[in-house]
Amino acid sequence: MSFFRVENLGIHFGGVVAVDRVSFEVKRGEVYTIIGPNGAGKTTIFNLIGLIYPASTGQIFLEDKPLTGSVPHRIAQLGIARTFQNIELFEHATVLQNLLIGRHRHRAASLWQELLFTPAVRRAEIAAREAVEKVIDFLDLAKYRDSLVAGLPYGVRKVVELGRALATEPRLLLLDEPSSGLNPEETDDMAFWIEDIKRHLGVTVLMVEHDMNLVSRVSDRVLALNLGAVIAEGTPAEVQAHPKVIEAYLGKTA
Amino acid sequence: MRFLFKTDYAQDIRLFKHGGQVFWYGLLMALLLAAPFMVGEYVMSQLHFILIYSIVGLGLMLLVGFTGQVSLGHAAFLAVGAYTEALLQAKGVPVFISLPCAALFSAAVGLIVGLPALRLKGIYLAIATLAFNVIVEEVITRWEGLTGGNSGLHVKPVEIFGVKLDGDAGFFYLCLGLTVLCILALMNLLRSPTGRAFVAIRDSEISASCMGVNLAKYKTLSFAISAALTGIGGALYAHKVSFISPEQFTLLQSIELVTIVILGGVGFLHGAVLGAAFLIVLPQLISLAKDYLPANVGSSGLQAVVFGLVLIGFIIFEPLGLYGRWLKVRTWFELFPFYRRGMFRRQKSYMKSERLR
Numbered sequence: 001m002s003f004f005r006v007e008n009l010g011i012h013f014g015g016v017v018a019v020d021r022v023s024f025e026v027k028r029g030e031v032y033t034i035i036g037p038n039g040a041g042k043t044t045i046f047n048l049i050g051l052i053y054p055a056s057t058g059q060i061f062l063e064d065k066p067l068t069g070s071v072p073h074r075i076a077q078l079g080i081a082r083t084f085q086n087i088e089l090f091e092h093a094t095v096l097q098n099l100l101i102g103r104h105r106h107r108a109a110s111l112w113q114e115l116l117f118t119p120a121v122r123r124a125e126i127a128a129r130e131a132v133e134k135v136i137d138f139l140d141l142a143k144y145r146d147s148l149v150a151g152l153p154y155g156v157r158k159v160v161e162l163g164r165a166l167a168t169e170p171r172l173l174l175l176d177e178p179s180s181g182l183n184p185e186e187t188d189d190m191a192f193w194i195e196d197i198k199r200h201l202g203v204t205v206l207m208v209e210h211d212m213n214l215v216s217r218v219s220d221r222v223l224a225l226n227l228g229a230v231i232a233e234g235t236p237a238e239v240q241a242h243p244k245v246i247e248a249y250l251g252k253t254a
Numbered sequence: 255m256r257f258l259f260k261t262d263y264a265q266d267i268r269l270f271k272h273g274g275q276v277f278w279y280g281l282l283m284a285l286l287l288a289a290p291f292m293v294g295e296y297v298m299s300q301l302h303f304i305l306i307y308s309i310v311g312l313g314l315m316l317l318v319g320f321t322g323q324v325s326l327g328h329a330a331f332l333a334v335g336a337y338t339e340a341l342l343q344a345k346g347v348p349v350f351i352s353l354p355c356a357a358l359f360s361a362a363v364g365l366i367v368g369l370p371a372l373r374l375k376g377i378y379l380a381i382a383t384l385a386f387n388v389i390v391e392e393v394i395t396r397w398e399g400l401t402g403g404n405s406g407l408h409v410k411p412v413e414i415f416g417v418k419l420d421g422d423a424g425f426f427y428l429c430l431g432l433t434v435l436c437i438l439a440l441m442n443l444l445r446s447p448t449g450r451a452f453v454a455i456r457d458s459e460i461s462a463s464c465m466g467v468n469l470a471k472y473k474t475l476s477f478a479i480s481a482a483l484t485g486i487g488g489a490l491y492a493h494k495v496s497f498i499s500p501e502q503f504t505l506l507q508s509i510e511l512v513t514i515v516i517l518g519g520v521g522f523l524h525g526a527v528l529g530a531a532f533l534i535v536l537p538q539l540i541s542l543a544k545d546y547l548p549a550n551v552g553s554s555g556l557q558a559v560v561f562g563l564v565l566i567g568f569i570i571f572e573p574l575g576l577y578g579r580w581l582k583v584r585t586w587f588e589l590f591p592f593y594r595r596g597m598f599r600r601q602k603s604y605m606k607s608e609r610l611r
Contacts, residue, residue: 076466090457105466107447117442
């Protein structure tokens, strides 16, 4: 049984083929990275997995169960969480409230219980808070706990978004360019956290990333895309040395 | 300035965060409970209206302020609640059954209106709800066999277990009790997962759905709860004015209801109550002012002009409404002399990704 598998996944927008029959498999507990030049279709693959775009061709499987044909919020309920390249946080809420929304898939109470705020709801709220505090501890966000997201610096917002995804207690975490917009120091922290997420939380990570230092440091396997199609797959070193990858990034030697 | 030292997660869930709040809300409650013995008939009547409009305002606040969905058709829910109550009462149904029925029927209509909200946003949703308002108004006018059409319906005072609440005090306590219940229910909802899902939809639909929030379910739910509260308000309104006809539930009424939310402060439950009080008190002030104005200025159009000016003024100078203004004043005193002008300015969100939908 495979943990997460994509088969022949493709989408075209009019005549533009954004993703062309891409297949790959992510093993449980690994960090799998997708790289490629701008416009290679990396984020589009994430949006296809999140069912934000309907796939033109192909299938997506989580533990051999097909995801295609479902609806976006079901994806989260199955345990796939994601972050966004350009941060999609709830701006007018505090960091704590943002993380608590991550607990949405674990709610159990009915509307009537919530209207009356029964003891069961109260217990669930405290439990949600405890789970969120673990994430806050893990990502060192304690000092921003009650700050409004709208006022936080970019680097912190990036971490808050990672925290919100972790608060869902995902089985598969999709990170869309976790280091974009971060300075070298923050990127370094991000690398630590990704390693910790893999080792200590046991979460499988599927990542899109440009920073090759980060990629080779944390990834177990790398998939290289160009113009929507797979050009190489393997360990970070193998992919970096692959002639087609060098050609995609630097062009043909004359 | 008050510093809260937190030692327990339950402190963040509590309805009253500190003793000061218990004291002030307790004092307000005590004053309201004593009001029937302290004020005259006229003020009492105005208090009825404030409480009724507070309930309606709370309903609309949930939808507009917390879920971020616009509605220019809430007078229709008010009408549904009012007519349901009137017709059930005429059939001899006791109020503790007819009132929930008014709420439930309104909620059911709200569910149906919520359906276009799944596809429409912003101004388009506003136009759809506006159309709904016109439809309901027209149905009430034409369906004479049921609603009496333009000649309207008479509504008797509320009767509980054979005791008529036709005095001011009885009806006042009924309205007050229901207002407090509605506020408590909404506060409970907003501190539990459903309320957070509403706010998530308001702030970013795409990431709400990526967190597992079922957009369709929660948007229609928000419409339904909002409509239910408005229906309760409508039922009380019917008893209060004792005569209902289609022209009380026009688009203008809907706009007045939206005014409550905007003047009070979008996104604050306090705002609904403050906005309702403002909406009721302003016409009184205008009619007082009329005595001092030249006769041709104080004609019937004055009220609409003042309302329009106040609304525009708030949108330009105080988008956070009356409650936002109060927050600023309070912060100014708490931090004196360190208050800065920009403290409540919303930071422009930079690097906002292109919306996926």
